[in-house]
Amino acid sequence: MKILLIEDEPELRKSIKQYLHQEGYVVESAADFIKASEKAGVYDYDCVLVDITLPKGSGLDIVKQLKDNGSKAGIIIISARNSSSDKIKGLDLGADDYLAKPFDLAELNSRIKALIRRRNFDGNKSIVVNEITIIPEQRQVSVKGETVMLTAKEYDLLMFFISNKNRVVSKNTIAEHLWGDDSDQMDSHDFIYVHLRNLRKKLMDKGCADYVQTIYGIGYNFKVE
Amino acid sequence: MKLISKTLIYYLLVSLPLLVVAGLLSYFLIKAELRDGTDETLLSEKVNAEKLIRSLKTSNTIYLSSDSLSNIKLSSGSLLNPDFNDTLIFDQEENENIGARMLKSHYTFNGNIYQITLVKSTMDEEELLEGILATFTLVIGFLIVSFVIVNWLLSKTLWKPFYSTLLQLNKYEIKNHEHHHFNPENTIEFNQLNDALNKMMDKIYSDFIQQKEFTENASHEMQTPLAVVKANLSLLMQSPNLKEDEMNRLQTIENTIKKLSSLNKALILLSKIENNQFNESDTISIKAIVSRITDNFAEVIQSKNINLDLNLSEDILVKMNPTLAEILITNILQNAIRHNNDNGKITIESKGNQLIISNTGMPLSIPEEQLFMRFKKNDASKESLGLGLAIVKSICKSNNINIGYSFQNSLHTFTLNF
Numbered sequence: 137m138k139i140l141l142i143e144d145e146p147e148l149r150k151s152i153k154q155y156l157h158q159e160g161y162v163v164e165s166a167a168d169f170i171k172a173s174e175k176a177g178v179y180d181y182d183c184v185l186v187d188i189t190l191p192k193g194s195g196l197d198i199v200k201q202l203k204d205n206g207s208k209a210g211i212i213i214i215s216a217r218n219s220s221s222d223k224i225k226g227l228d229l230g231a232d233d234y235l236a237k238p239f240d241l242a243e244l245n246s247r248i249k250a251l252i253r254r255r256n257f258d259g260n261k262s263i264v265v266n267e268i269t270i271i272p273e274q275r276q277v278s279v280k281g282e283t284v285m286l287t288a289k290e291y292d293l294l295m296f297f298i299s300n301k302n303r304v305v306s307k308n309t310i311a312e313h314l315w316g317d318d319s320d321q322m323d324s325h326d327f328i329y330v331h332l333r334n335l336r337k338k339l340m341d342k343g344c345a346d347y348v349q350t351i352y353g354i355g356y357n358f359k360v361e
Numbered sequence: 362m363k364l365i366s367k368t369l370i371y372y373l374l375v376s377l378p379l380l381v382v383a384g385l386l387s388y389f390l391i392k393a394e395l396r397d398g399t400d401e402t403l404l405s406e407k408v409n410a411e412k413l414i415r416s417l418k419t420s421n422t423i424y425l426s427s428d429s430l431s432n433i434k435l436s437s438g439s440l441l442n443p444d445f446n447d448t449l450i451f452d453q454e455e456n457e458n459i460g461a462r463m464l465k466s467h468y469t470f471n472g473n474i475y476q477i478t479l480v481k482s483t484m485d486e487e488e489l490l491e492g493i494l495a496t497f498t499l500v501i502g503f504l505i506v507s508f509v510i511v512n513w514l515l516s517k518t519l520w521k522p523f524y525s526t527l528l529q530l531n532k533y534e535i536k537n538h539e540h541h542h543f544n545p546e547n548t549i550e551f552n553q554l555n556d557a558l559n560k561m562m563d564k565i566y567s568d569f570i571q572q573k574e575f576t577e578n579a580s581h582e583m584q585t586p587l588a589v590v591k592a593n594l595s596l597l598m599q600s601p602n603l604k605e606d607e608m609n610r611l612q613t614i615e616n617t618i619k620k621l622s623s624l625n626k627a628l629i630l631l632s633k634i635e636n637n638q639f640n641e642s643d644t645i646s647i648k649a650i651v652s653r654i655t656d657n658f659a660e661v662i663q664s665k666n667i668n669l670d671l672n673l674s675e676d677i678l679v680k681m682n683p684t685l686a687e688i689l690i691t692n693i694l695q696n697a698i699r700h701n702n703d704n705g706k707i708t709i710e711s712k713g714n715q716l717i718i719s720n721t722g723m724p725l726s727i728p729e730e731q732l733f734m735r736f737k738k739n740d741a742s743k744e745s746l747g748l749g750l751a752i753v754k755s756i757c758k759s760n761n762i763n764i765g766y767s768f769q770n771s772l773h774t775f776t777l778n779f
Binding site for chain 2: 145147148151152154155158216217218219220236237238239240241242303304306308309312315317326327330351352353354355
């Protein structure tokens with residue numbers, strides 16, 4: 137899986153690269169518009185992460201260039217400007233997703249996975265983690281062949297865990313993933329706990345192992361050996 | 362006081378005494394002149410009387426007029442210089458005393474001293490004087506009236522550019538700056554005024570733009586460093602063998618970054634609202650928005666065991682930006698939940714064009730008039746940024762929605778007048 141990361145801030149580039157590298161992706165990066173445009177023109181990528189404000193040009197032009205060249209890469213815009221007009225412009229040009237800074241690496245990871253899943257339509261339609269099988273298109277979850285009925289929030293939570301399996305994800309990150317901007321309100325951590333408790337119970341009722349480890353003080357780790 | 366009234370008053374203050382003095386002066390001058398005329402006539406009559414004495418050589422009294430006031434008679438007195446006097450005579454026709462001028466003189470002829478008394482009524486002169494005075498008053502009156510008219514016409518024409526500049530200044534709104542321009546005038550002073558105003562307004566506008574761009578850019582610029590911290594924090598969290606104490610610190614850092622980032626987002630939102638960057642509008646159903654948001658908050662409302670009473674039988678349709686409408690109601694509702702008691706109550710009802718949201722809760726710990734100010738918050742709520750209601754106020758202001766707050770019977774009530 138090859139990813140092109142276009143981001144001018146070196147520290148951010150380094151961190152994203154490291155995180156995605158651990159996920160098993162091959163990550164190439166470009167720090168300005170010209171280099172980005174060259175790389176995007178020459179190589180094929182599965183996914184392109186592009187910042188809008190770049191030295192020497194706009195990330196939106198890279199999106200346009202990719203689309204004009206008929207690239208099949210999934211495109212995620214990462215921008216410091218959380219403006220709806222930039223977002224609409226980017227999506228209109230053919231970008232698949234839009235993530236406003238500061239985002240969490242786990243969130244970025246889950247967006248990339250979702251995007252790649254949608255792209256590989258004809259490939260594998262289900263995600264299998266040991267005894268858990270998920271068919272994302274139908275939002276269907278089964279354990280050892282038996283269907284588990286999950287609420288929307290429980291399903292989202294499970295998908296987020298599986299996208300970031302074997303990683304510590306903080307409660308804040310989970311809250312932001314599940315509730316978006318509304319997560320700012322009060323005791324979202326308590327709600328995560330409620331949803332998680334129900335999810336665990338439903339999975340374990342069907343004979344699933346308990347993969348969710350509580351990391352004291354921070355969050356959870358969906359640990360799959 | 363209007364400029365025209367002031368000018369008029371100053372003009373009258375100066376001109377009225379002048380006119381009165383001029384009137385009095387001319388009255389006395391004319392009067393003196395007329396008296397001189399009468400005296401001349403009397404003197405020439407005196408010469409005639411002397412001629413008469415010489416020709417008649419009379420020793421009897423001669424009456425020179427029908428009223429027998431003017432006469433010549435023999436006098437035993439000494440020679441006196443001719444003497445003029447003002448006197449009153451009785452006019453039988455008019456049956457009243459009238460003013461008259463009398464000349465007494467003596468004439469010696471053939472050893473006899475004759476006393477010549479000549480009386481001439483000054484009634485005609487007085488009438489003439491009255492006529493002149495009346496004319497004079499009329500002229501003054503006419504002058505004042507014509508001054509008022511001329512002044513009014515002048516202020517209509519000469520001051521017209523000034524009043525149009527004033528009107529434009531009153532209507533000035535910074536968001537319509539491009540449409541405001543003070544046109545050149547052919548009066549030098551007004552032209553200078555308009556020039557100066559144009560320069561000043563442009564300066565203010567460019568400062569304003571810079572200021573607002575600064576707020577927005579500064580907030581945006583902060584997002585990238587925050588992203589760097591957040592990303593590194595995520596990586597740090599993955600390190601194995603973190604001690605409990607270290608994890609707690611990581612959590613604190615993460616919470617702080619989250620707060621900083623929310624603060625930043627809220628400030629950007631505020632500056633965007635104030636800069637009118639949400640300009641697309643649509644017809645919005647308030648009912649739909651309220652039910653969507655209450656659904657979003659269902660879990661929280663349930664967990665606090667809050668009794669939500671929705672009474673939206675009449676929908677309110679508003680033309681405004683959908684995002685802003687959503688933020689507006691979210692913020693008020695979020696507030697109503699956050700500052701509610703456990704087992705409290707929230708009521709949302711619509712009345713005509715009014716949306717009324719009330720909730721139970723402790724009385725405000727800040728003065729009511731600071732409720733909508735930035736960074737003013739009830740100290741009890743650490744979660745709050747203190748910007749939610751500032752954003753609400755800002756949205757209301759930019760969309761001409763009237764918002765009111767009251768606290769009665771331990772119920773906080775927000776009333777939105779769409």
